[in-house]
Amino acid sequence: MPTLWLVLIILALAAVGYVVGRQRALASSGGNAKLLHSLPSYYGANVSFAVIIPAIGLLILWLLVQPAWIQNRVADMIPEGAIPEGATLGLVMSDVERVATGLNLAVEQGAMSEEDASSIRTEFTDVRQRLGEVGVALGSNVDAPVLRAAQRYREMSATGNTWMTVAVLAAALFGFVSSLAVTKAGFRARNTVERVILIMLMVAASIAVLTTLGIVLSMLFETRNFFQQYPWTSFFFGLEWAPDFRGNSNLSIIPLLWGTLYISFIALLVAVPIGLFAAIYMSEYAGPRVRSVAKPLIEILAGIPTIVYGLFALITVGPLLRDYFAMPMGLGESASSVATAGVVMGIMLIPFVSSLSDDIINAVPQAMRDGSFGLGATHSETIRQVVVPAALPGIVGAILLAASRAIGETMIVVLGAGAAAAQFDRGLGELVNPFEAMTTVTVKIVSQLTGDTDFAAPETLVAFALGLTLFVITLGLNVLALYIVRKYREQYE
Amino acid sequence: MSDITATDAVPSAPRKGSLLEQDARTKRRNAAETRFKMYGIIAVTLGILALVMLVVSIVSNGASAFQQTYITLEVDLPEDRLDPEGNRNRDQMARVSTFGYGPLIGEAMEAQIAALGIEIEELGNPGDIVSKEAPAQLRNFVLANPDVVGSTVTFEFLANGRIDGYMKDRVTRATALLDKNVSPAQLDLTDALGEAGVLEKRFNWAFITAPDASGQRPEAAGLGVAIVGSFYMMLVVLILALPIGVAASIYLEEFAPKNRFTDLIEVNIANLAAVPSIVFGILGLAIFINFAGLPQSAPIVGGLVLTLMTLPTIIIATRASLKSVPPSIREAALGVGASKMQTVFHHVLPLAAPGILTGTIIGLAQALGETAPLLLIGMVAFVREFPAGPPEGFFDPASALPVQVYNWTQRSDPAFVERASGAIIVLLIFLVIMNAIAILLRRRFERRW
Numbered sequence: 001m002p003t004l005w006l007v008l009i010i011l012a013l014a015a016v017g018y019v020v021g022r023q024r025a026l027a028s029s030g031g032n033a034k035l036l037h038s039l040p041s042y043y044g045a046n047v048s049f050a051v052i053i054p055a056i057g058l059l060i061l062w063l064l065v066q067p068a069w070i071q072n073r074v075a076d077m078i079p080e081g082a083i084p085e086g087a088t089l090g091l092v093m094s095d096v097e098r099v100a101t102g103l104n105l106a107v108e109q110g111a112m113s114e115e116d117a118s119s120i121r122t123e124f125t126d127v128r129q130r131l132g133e134v135g136v137a138l139g140s141n142v143d144a145p146v147l148r149a150a151q152r153y154r155e156m157s158a159t160g161n162t163w164m165t166v167a168v169l170a171a172a173l174f175g176f177v178s179s180l181a182v183t184k185a186g187f188r189a190r191n192t193v194e195r196v197i198l199i200m201l202m203v204a205a206s207i208a209v210l211t212t213l214g215i216v217l218s219m220l221f222e223t224r225n226f227f228q229q230y231p232w233t234s235f236f237f238g239l240e241w242a243p244d245f246r247g248n249s250n251l252s253i254i255p256l257l258w259g260t261l262y263i264s265f266i267a268l269l270v271a272v273p274i275g276l277f278a279a280i281y282m283s284e285y286a287g288p289r290v291r292s293v294a295k296p297l298i299e300i301l302a303g304i305p306t307i308v309y310g311l312f313a314l315i316t317v318g319p320l321l322r323d324y325f326a327m328p329m330g331l332g333e334s335a336s337s338v339a340t341a342g343v344v345m346g347i348m349l350i351p352f353v354s355s356l357s358d359d360i361i362n363a364v365p366q367a368m369r370d371g372s373f374g375l376g377a378t379h380s381e382t383i384r385q386v387v388v389p390a391a392l393p394g395i396v397g398a399i400l401l402a403a404s405r406a407i408g409e410t411m412i413v414v415l416g417a418g419a420a421a422a423q424f425d426r427g428l429g430e431l432v433n434p435f436e437a438m439t440t441v442t443v444k445i446v447s448q449l450t451g452d453t454d455f456a457a458p459e460t461l462v463a464f465a466l467g468l469t470l471f472v473i474t475l476g477l478n479v480l481a482l483y484i485v486r487k488y489r490e491q492y493e
Numbered sequence: 494m495s496d497i498t499a500t501d502a503v504p505s506a507p508r509k510g511s512l513l514e515q516d517a518r519t520k521r522r523n524a525a526e527t528r529f530k531m532y533g534i535i536a537v538t539l540g541i542l543a544l545v546m547l548v549v550s551i552v553s554n555g556a557s558a559f560q561q562t563y564i565t566l567e568v569d570l571p572e573d574r575l576d577p578e579g580n581r582n583r584d585q586m587a588r589v590s591t592f593g594y595g596p597l598i599g600e601a602m603e604a605q606i607a608a609l610g611i612e613i614e615e616l617g618n619p620g621d622i623v624s625k626e627a628p629a630q631l632r633n634f635v636l637a638n639p640d641v642v643g644s645t646v647t648f649e650f651l652a653n654g655r656i657d658g659y660m661k662d663r664v665t666r667a668t669a670l671l672d673k674n675v676s677p678a679q680l681d682l683t684d685a686l687g688e689a690g691v692l693e694k695r696f697n698w699a700f701i702t703a704p705d706a707s708g709q710r711p712e713a714a715g716l717g718v719a720i721v722g723s724f725y726m727m728l729v730v731l732i733l734a735l736p737i738g739v740a741a742s743i744y745l746e747e748f749a750p751k752n753r754f755t756d757l758i759e760v761n762i763a764n765l766a767a768v769p770s771i772v773f774g775i776l777g778l779a780i781f782i783n784f785a786g787l788p789q790s791a792p793i794v795g796g797l798v799l800t801l802m803t804l805p806t807i808i809i810a811t812r813a814s815l816k817s818v819p820p821s822i823r824e825a826a827l828g829v830g831a832s833k834m835q836t837v838f839h840h841v842l843p844l845a846a847p848g849i850l851t852g853t854i855i856g857l858a859q860a861l862g863e864t865a866p867l868l869l870i871g872m873v874a875f876v877r878e879f880p881a882g883p884p885e886g887f888f889d890p891a892s893a894l895p896v897q898v899y900n901w902t903q904r905s906d907p908a909f910v911e912r913a914s915g916a917i918i919v920l921l922i923f924l925v926i927m928n929a930i931a932i933l934l935r936r937r938f939e940r941r942w
Contacts, residue, residue: 004884067786194834198748204740205749208761208808211801215772218779274536281533298540301547303928305862307895308551308917314902315910316550347543354540378522380529401767408769410865411895415902442771442865449778449869467775471768478767 003063006165010055010172014048017176021047021183029185038190046189049196050179055172062164070156077149092146099150100157219471222455222464229458235465241421241439243448243459251462253469255421258431259438263342263417264406266434270346272399275353282354283361284383295358302351306411313344313416326435334418339434341417345409349402356401360394360488361387393488400481404474410442417443441466551917557661558915561697561712562652564623564686568601570635572643581639594628594635595620598650611685616678624651626706626713651699652692654711654908656683660694663907700915704877705892705900711908714901716916718876722792722891723861725880729796729887730803730860735853737800738807739842745808746815747837766805773802774866782870789871790890792880798870799860806859810852814845847938854931858924864895872896894920 025043029035036043071093078092183189227235230251238252278298282291318335321343326332364387372382388395418437421444423430430436448463455461510516515523574593578585599620606619627650634648635641651657655675658664660683669675686692703715741758749755777798781787787794818841826836867873872893880889892900894916901913 064785190832194832197834198744201740201744201748204737205744205758207737207741207801208758208765208804211765211776211804212761214780215768215776218776218784219772222779274539277532277536278540281530281537285530285533286537294537294541297544298537301540301544303858303924304547305864305895305920305924307862307864307898308547308921310864311898311902311913311917312547312550315554315914316546347547350540350543378526380526381522383529404767408771410769410771411899414865415899442769445771445775446865446868449775450871450873455783464775464779467772471772474767474769475764478764482763 003059006059006168007056009169010052010059013172013176014051017047017051017179018044021045021180024180024183025185025187025189028183036185037188038193042189042193043183043187045193046187047176047179047183049193050175051172052175053196054175055168058171059164059168062160062167066157066160066164070153070160073156074149074153077152078145095146096149096153099146100153103150103154215471219464219468222461223468226458226461226465229461235462239424241444243462245457245459249459251458253441253466255424256439256441256444256466257469258422259338259417260407260440260442262422262432262434262438263338263345263413263440264403266338266342267345267349267406268399268403270343271349271353271402274346275350275402276357276395278350279354279357279361280383280388283358284379284387295355298354299351301347302355304348306348306409307415309344309348310411310415313340313412317344318416321435329435331433332435332437334435334437336416336418336437337435338417338438341413342434344416345406345412348409348412349405352402352405353398356398357391357395360391360398360485363394364390391488393484397481397485397488400477400484404477404481407477408442408470408474410446413440413443414446419443419447441470445470551914551921554911555914555916555918557663558700558911558918559697560661560694561699562657562660562692562694563649564602564652564692565647565649566598566601566605566623566691567645568597568631568648569645570597570642575635576639576642581642583636583639586639586642587636589632591628591632594632598623598627598631605686605691606682609685609689609691611682611689613678613681613685615676616682617676619679619682622653622656622679622682624653624710624712626651626710651712652683654906656680656692657712658908659683660687660692661911663911700912701919704879705875705897706877707875708904708906708909711904711906711912714909714912716894716897716919718879719892719894719897719916720919721880721886722795722872722876723894725792725883725887725891726796726799726893727857727861728883729793730799730857731853733796733800734803734807734856738804738853738856739811739849741804742808742811742815743837743842746812747841748833762805762808765801766809769865770802770863771865771869773798774869776801777866777870788888788890790874790876790892791888792891792893793887794870795867795872795893796887798866799863802863802866803856803860806856807849807853810855811845811849814848814852815841817848818844844940847934847940851931851935854927854934858927858931861923861927862895862920864893864899867893867896868899873900875900894923 022040022044025036025040026033033040074096075093078096235251235253237254238250239254240250240252241255242250278294282295286294314336318337318340321337321339322333322335325339326334326337368386368390369382372386373379377385417440419439420437421439445463445466448460448466453460572579574597575589576582576586577589599618602619602623630650631648634646652660653675655664655669655672656679659669659675659680664672664675664680666677666680669677669680683692699713700715701720702717703713704718705715706713741762745755745758749758777794781794781797782789822840822844823836826840827833831839872891873896874890874892876890876892878890880886880891898913898916898920901909901916
């Protein structure tokens with residue numbers, strides 16, 4: 001039975017359960033709701049929950065476990081000799097799965113009878129051709145063991161699905177009956193229902209923790225695989241990035257990190273002065289009318305998706321910098337460069353720096369300004385010598401947050417910075433030339449993980465190590481920044 | 494407290510001269526004041542200027558994507574070439590491939606030129622100014638209406654990308670000389686046809702409704718699949734992120750005891766909001782595709798990844814609006830005998846609903862523009878087929894608006910720059926609409942206690 005139908009049946013049963021439970025509770029008190037412990041609807045909800053939660057829980061669990069279990073059993077059927085040279089068990093298993101889906105499709109479309117599908121033999125039929133007719137393309141001819149494994153796979157999934165349907169429906173029915181059995185006037189239905197809801201709320205709140213856990217575990221696992229194939233010392237301390245899918249790659253993070261940090265540095269060079277001065281002007285000088293226009297306008301910059309900035313870098317800023325700066329100064333001829341990505345990223349970060357600094361400057365107590373004015377300082381002297389020093393920890397926090405944004409930014413650098421990694425053997429001149437194309441950690445994560453990827457090759461797995469490094473760096477910056485900002489806020493509260 | 498360094502202040506000598514006259518030091522200080530203020534004004538202006546440049550650059554590059562050049566031709570559909578069997582059987586007619594239809598368009602073009610009396614030297618095959626998409630378009634039409642075979646139909650074809658570029662001033666005679674895909678003679682023909690009214694530029698609905706096209710035919714590329722894909726993903730995000738986010742916020746704001754576990758959740762949410770988006774893409778690839786075995790390029794995977802990214806935004810907004818409901822409401826409900834759960838669900842939550850909705854829309858708008866994680870889960874694939882209707886469509890390959898933009902920037906034909914900018918305009922229009930709804934909701938329903 002398709003899963004969708006199963007879910008619908010469970011939901012229907014839950015709806016019936018609600019009505020029946022409610023009525024049963026009312027009947028047990030002789031139709032007088034005042035004699036019930038809880039409102040009648042709670043008795044209904046209790047039955048619904050008892051139907052839905054165990055049944056759906058079992059369904060999800062089954063759907064997660066069954067494929068892995070079947071795969072394990074079927075993998076045992078494939079003899080060592082059936083795995084061709086250069087392939088792995090995993091590749092053969094994916095062939096098995098593809099043949100099994102093909103057989104299913106063939107039966108569904110009527111190209112093969114159910115009996116045929118479970119009894120054909122490679123000795124008599126060209127399976128690849130038969131499956132090709134129904135639109136399942138297979139890379140190579142189907143071996144006898146693979147076909148037998150696929151047939152076994154189909155059989156086991158079919159049995160598994162039947163058992164799943166039975167078990168899930170049984171769980172739903174059991175919940176239905178057992179919860180109805182306890183539905184009496186004295187049953188504390190509200191307390192039970194509320195406890196269940198509370199647990200559901202708690203589970204929802206834990207998803208944030210699960211996500212972090214998922215991020216860390218998925219990357220740790222693949223990073224471990226990577227370091228089994230590639231020495232970690234070369235990854236962290238090597239000076240060359242030259243991936244080669246035929247093997248013998250140099251996969252060092254240093255050139256990528258150099259590009260990342262250089263671009264982030266230029267971005268901050270643009271964003272910090274502009275953002276900071278804009279914040280100072282808007283919180284200290286601007287009247288309410290200017291503020292009400294300028295502040296939202298600048299904050300629009302924060303709502304624009306990064307792909308838009310990327311395109312802006314690619315079609316406008318890049319050519320502009322190349323034609324008016326790089327070419328006349330003889331520094332390079334590439335439109336995608338450190339400066340392009342850095343300037344555009346800086347624009348993206350302006351609202352980030354300005355609105356955070358704005359909040360922090362506004363939090364400086366007015367009394368401090370008044371004291372400074374009273375001593376005869378001008379407005380700018382007050383700002384420079386009183387307000388900014390007082391707000392400094394918060395501003396540093398804001399800058400750190402902006403830096404973490406810059407380091408993790410992807411689309412702007414993908415479109416604006418270029419794909420060639422920094423080359424340390426070409427000398428310092430090229431390394432610090434802002435009009436040279438340079439690549440970053442995020443660009444390489446994208447390029448190593450898009451397209452056809454082989455999750456056994458170090459050239460692919462390196463992306464996970466890069467991702468983990470990126471995650472650790474940005475996490476560190478964020479934690480530090482949040483700590484500084486929070487510490488500072490407490491100071492004036 | 495801050496430590497203001499006491500500069501060695503020298504007590505100034507008694508002042509000479511008029512009080513009304515500024516001395517040198519005051520002048521200097523006032524000049525510094527004006528300068529400082531100027532820096533602020535310059536910074537604000539630079540910020541706004543950047544915004545204006547960004548918008549102008551995108552709009553000036555992309556506005557022309559909404560216009561397209563069409564050529565109206567009368568095409569003969571001879572029976573002996575399109576339906577050799579003569580029985581109008583669709584399956585048999587399908588054996589005539591698009592190559593069989595191509596010459597028909599060329600002939601129609603020649604006939605049109607002859608009828609108008611245009612004579613141009615070195616023209617080559619005049620059919621070349623029609624899009625390469627045209628034969629397929631004609632074939633689909635004929636296969637859908639087999640009865641038209643043997644008659645003459647009036648048909649509108651897309652013009653070739655270069656001819657379209659000429660109509661939009663992107664291609665000039667000078668560039669045409671260097672370009673092997675277009676010749677000045679073809680541009681002369683374009684001018685002549687334009688004067689005759691056979692060739693014209695019109696609003697391009699196909700840009701919004703048509704699927705993507707291959708790198709050689711930018712004129713036929715559209716956003717249809719990307720819009721559907723983005724819509725599906727937003728649906729998944731809405732269905733998952735809203736209930737989970739609201740439930741999590743209710744727990745944290747109303748029920749959570751102050752303990753280690755609650756602190757852990759809080760720290761996690763704060764950090765997730767700042768994790769680079771590409772890391773979520775790695776998570777999606779590792780967990781949803783490699784581990785759970787969900788299909789690549791499917792809106793369901795994109796939706797799940799974006800859900801995880803949007804959750805912190807929704808949780809932060811929801812908690813703020815739950816917090817803004819005054820405690821007196823809760824106390825009144827508890828006072829008349831409601832349980833804690835009833836208080837929250839019957840009173841606090843409805844009052845916080847506008848704020849939650851606003852936060853959700855803003856979160857969705859963020860998710861709509863997100864690109865990097867989608868690249869990793871295979872949404873970059875070239876998809877021409879529209880996904881099926883929900884729920885099966887969630888598992889079909891699709892594209893997404895921002896990814897389509899990225900895809901087009903990676904193609905060599907310069908006409909795709911216009912398409913990419915046009916796609917950005919569509920994306921920005923969606924974002925503006927969503928944000929406007931959020932602002933309206935806030936204005937209309939926000940209550941100050």
